[in-house]
Amino acid sequence: MGKKAATKENNVRTCAACGVKGDKGSLLRFVAAGGLIVPDWRGALGGRAVYACPTSACVSRFYTLKRLPEKFFKGTPAFAVPQGEIHGWIRMQAEASITHFLGLARKSGIMRTGQNTLAESLERGTATPAAVLLAADLAERTVRGMIAAVPAGVPLLRWGTKESIGAATGMRPVGVIALAASPITNRIVHYCAIINHFCQEL
Ligand SMILES: [Zn+2]
Numbered sequence: 001m002g003k004k005a006a007t008k009e010n011n012v013r014t015c016a017a018c019g020v021k022g023d024k025g026s027l028l029r030f031v032a033a034g035g036l037i038v039p040d041w042r043g044a045l046g047g048r049a050v051y052a053c054p055t056s057a058c059v060s061r062f063y064t065l066k067r068l069p070e071k072f073f074k075g076t077p078a079f080a081v082p083q084g085e086i087h088g089w090i091r092m093q094a095e096a097s098i099t100h101f102l103g104l105a106r107k108s109g110i111m112r113t114g115q116n117t118l119a120e121s122l123e124r125g126t127a128t129p130a131a132v133l134l135a136a137d138l139a140e141r142t143v144r145g146m147i148a149a150v151p152a153g154v155p156l157l158r159w160g161t162k163e164s165i166g167a168a169t170g171m172r173p174v175g176v177i178a179l180a181a182s183p184i185t186n187r188i189v190h191y192c193a194i195i196n197h198f199c200q201e202l
Contacts, residue, residue, distance in 0.1 A: 003160045013051040016068065017061035020053065026190060027051040028059065032073045034081040041093045048072050054194045059086060094191040097158060100178075102133075102168040105156045110180040113171065115142055118178045122149050128155070129178035132157045133192075135162045138175040146176065157192040 010022045029040040037117045038045065050072050052062040063083040066076070081089050105111045112118060112129075114145035121127050132150050134143055136158050150156060159165075169177070179185040 015053045015058055016050045016065065017052050017063075022051075022053065024051070025052070028054050032060075033080075036078050037068075037073060038080040039086070043198040054090070055197045056087060059090065070161075078091040088196065089197060094194045097166040097189055097191045098195075101166075101184050102165065102189070103170065105179060105182070105184050105188065106169040106178075109183070109185060110182045110184060112178045112180075113169070113174045113176065115146065115176040118146070118176055119149055121178070122151070127178075127180065129154055130181035131157060131179045131189050133157045133159060133165065133177040133179065133188070135160055135165050135184070136200070137161045142175065155189050157189065158194050159195065 008042060012021050013024045013027055014021050015027060024043075026159065028051050029043050029045075029051055030037050031040050031045045031049045032038070033047060037050075040049065048071060050060045058148065060083075063077075063079065063086065068077055079086070102111075112121065112127075116127070118132065128151060132146065133155060134146060134156060160168070162175045165177065166173040166174070179188065
């Protein structure tokens with residue numbers, strides 16, 4: 001019983017900009033390498049790391065910190081991706097990750113496509129989705145219909161075009177995707193939230 005709690009505790013990190021604690025997987029990771037602070041999108045690089053919330057405000061603040069913890073980085077912070085490019089860089093990584101996880105969602109059979117399929121399953125009350133993805137170029141009428149049909153509490157994500165969602169999932173263009181509960185779905189929700197945070201600034 002203590003083991004589970006300890007594991008959870010190990011995954012908690014603190015944002016270097018605002019000091020709020022969060023799950024490691026939900027924060028942006030930076031490592032020090034070759035005298036620079038390098039963003040580590042996939043959490044794959046070794047070494048000491050610091051973390052920041054994946055929001056425009058915290059990333060901007062992180063970049064203007066005069067000092068970081070000594071054992072992480074000595075002296076004035078120097079960044080591999082310059083401040084003027086980091087927002088675009090994060091957005092690009094998030095886009096690529098959504099594309100990647102949509103492909104995985106298709107392969108693992110956790111997605112249903114198309115407005116009619118979703119409407120039918122909602123009517124029957126079977127298989128309530130964990131999230132619904134709507135293409136940004138979906139007709140307004142369809143969007144309104146989906147907002148009305150999808151139960152409250154189910155995240156409605158707006159991302160991509162029918163074309164790009166089709167390409168990511170290896171299908172024809174598709175504007176509505178229902179995702180079942182899965183760690184893959186959690187990642188897609190997470191990356192869409194990051195893009196929403198950042199696109200307000202772009
Ligand atoms: Zn923060």
